[in-house]
Amino acid sequence: MKLKLDIDPDIAAKMQAEVLAGERAVTAAMRQAGSDLKVDWRGQITGAGLGQRLARSIRNKTYPERGESLDAAAFVWSKAPKIIRAHDKGVLIRSKRGFYLAIPTEAAGKGRGGARLTPGEWERRRGMRLRFIYRRNGPSLLVAEKARINTRGTAVASRSKTGRGQVTAPIFLLVPQVKLRKQLDLARDAEKVAGSVPGLIVEKWVDQA
Numbered sequence: 001m002k003l004k005l006d007i008d009p010d011i012a013a014k015m016q017a018e019v020l021a022g023e024r025a026v027t028a029a030m031r032q033a034g035s036d037l038k039v040d041w042r043g044q045i046t047g048a049g050l051g052q053r054l055a056r057s058i059r060n061k062t063y064p065e066r067g068e069s070l071d072a073a074a075f076v077w078s079k080a081p082k083i084i085r086a087h088d089k090g091v092l093i094r095s096k097r098g099f100y101l102a103i104p105t106e107a108a109g110k111g112r113g114g115a116r117l118t119p120g121e122w123e124r125r126r127g128m129r130l131r132f133i134y135r136r137n138g139p140s141l142l143v144a145e146k147a148r149i150n151t152r153g154t155a156v157a158s159r160s161k162t163g164r165g166q167v168t169a170p171i172f173l174l175v176p177q178v179k180l181r182k183q184l185d186l187a188r189d190a191e192k193v194a195g196s197v198p199g200l201i202v203e204k205w206v207d208q209a
Helices: 009-047 081-089 119-126 186-207
Strands: 058-063 073-078 092-094 101-104 130-133 140-149 155-157 167-175 177-179
Touching (some): 009 058
Antiparallel strands (some): 058 073, 092 177, 101 167
């Protein structure tokens, strides 16, 4: 018995067209899924009060970067993974050197780009020395003496010769460790977006019909 299979050119062309449609649908779906997850994660971060700067650290990319593929994938990540992980998991932070962690108060002000200042950076920027005050009950302090509080609530050197308006301002709270509470649930959004992928593929495929 001999079997002969002849493939109709029209059928072959239709099959190839379906493969191409599938590649476009899968790639478009993964591109949208990656974008959706990026938006969701950024929304979580700003909603938790962690700021736009940290939210913008969330990026996404679709592979392949050019063309379409049935194996297309989306990759969503943060350019500040340690900070994101700390708020996603909730961690206990200790000083690497076994000393205190310096937590800036409002009077400390900010560095460039809104960055938090270390005690050494604060002294260099303000031209003032900080004095250590030990407290048995509650955090110890680093304070600035003969300072004044400007209109922005930041401690700066006082130029008063009479001492008028001068204060001793707490600049840093000193604690042995800090427990960050869990503020994010990134896995929740990732699972939600992953569950939407099959529907997105069908939607993108139908759109081409």
